Amino acid sequence: MVRKSLYSLERDEDVEGLKEHIEKSNDVNVKRRAAELLGSIGGEESIKVLIDTIFSDSQPKKVKRAAANALAWMDDTDAVWMLIERMKGFDGDEKTGQWGDLLKIFMKSLKSDNEYVRMDAALALGRIEDERAVKPLIKVLKDTDKDVRKNAAISLGSIGSKKAINPLSKLLDDKHPEVRRETVNSLGLIGGEKVKPLLIKAAKDKDESVREQTILSLSDYIGKDVMDTIVGGLSDEKDVVREAAAFSLMDFLSKIPEKRSHEIRKEISQRLERFDSELDYKKILMAAEDGKRLSIRRNAIWLLGQIGDKEVVNKLITFLKEEDPQIRRMSTLSLINIGNESVNPLLDKLDSNDKKVKKMAVYALGEIGDRRAIDRVKKLMEDESEEVRIFASKAYSKLGGE
Secondary structure (H helix, E strand, C coil): CCCCCHHHHHHCCCHHHHHHHHHHCCCHHHHHHHHHHHHHHCCHHHHHHHHHHHCCCCCCHHHHHHHHHHHHCCCCHHHHHHHHHHHCCCCCCCCCCHHHHHHHHHHHHCCCCCHHHHHHHHHHHHHHCCHHHHHHHHHHHHCCCHHHHHHHHHHHHHHCCHHHHHHHHHHHHCCCHHHHHHHHHHHHHHCCCCCHHHHHHHCCCCCHHHHHHHHHHHCCCCCHHHHHHHHHHCCCCCHHHHHHHHHHHHHHHHCCCHHHHHHHHHHHHHHHCCCCCCCCHHHHHHHHHHCCCHHHHHHHHHHHHHHCCHHHHHHHHHHHHCCCHHHHHHHHHHHHHHHHHHHHHHHHHHHCCCHHHHHHHHHHHHHHCCHHHHHHHHHHHHCCCHHHHHHHHHHHHHCCCC
16 A cells, blocks of 8 residues: 655544554654644644653654654643643653653743643643752742742752752742642652751641641651751641651651660650640551551550540550560550559450460559559469560559558
8 A cells, every 4th residue: 555645644643644654664763744734733642642752662763853852842731631641551660762752841831821731731840750850940930920839840850850859849839739848748759958957937827737747847857946846736726737747756866866766755754744635546546557667656645645534545555465575565655644443444355365464564654653553463373375474463562561
């Protein structure tokens, strides 16, 4: 079958014919010219062919470049949207030959008169994660459209360039909370000591979603100022902020050096005593039960002991039989901290067949000091386990036994 000439295909706006030339011709120049003509014709079908060409594994680089340039000159909103949709399936680290050409398309699109094109182009540049996009993205942080500013902030966070910190800091005063929230998230992703004071300031934002994101971002930092800000979030008027503060505190504690852990926990305990928290225990219990990191589980259990009451006692009791000794220890300390509400459930565990559970239960009862336990503890001084007998003897003395 004889293919039509490129001239006749252009005249007839025959997209399928031009597509066939790109796919089957052995002449690179013919392929390039066919791509250029598709750009002139425009429309959804032309865009699809050009995008397929850009992402093809078999097309020469010169043909891909021609397809990218054709898209760039189309000034068609659909071209940007369809490119972004296609890019969702690609790994940002997989920098193949097409990225440079796509970069040019999106940077050019940032100057479009259509705010929707600018908005999607700004987001697409973050998918490419190329440092060359930083400067043009910084420029559109001043765009008149809030979604363009928001998407530019998101992309700068994805790229992670320190050059964006100062320009992004100006968006913390943006009148739209969604812009401020994404700015906080991006600053957190970029990280570094220059970001920390910006986040601490943003924790006082009037919008709860901004405060929530700020508290979550601060969990990557350490220091007294960070601790004070996170602990302060536990008494926020909004549930979402209190919950974020709880999870951030768990993460924060997991980063503290072991030798300072006790000192810092003591200071946090003193802070927590100054206010009544209305945290949703269920979320923290989930972290205590299912946390993927042992350090998070331990810190969730510790936090339950600081803010919990009888509602969490039974769950803490179940942790006494855990294999990890630190989980058992932290659960015991939390039960002790809760105090009298723990006594009856702990007394029930004195009949346990698990030596570990019995030992920790009797220790906790001795530390709580409720004399309701004295007779039961005295009996355990004759337990078959030497360890249990030692713990029972010490607990009995603390309870006032002779």
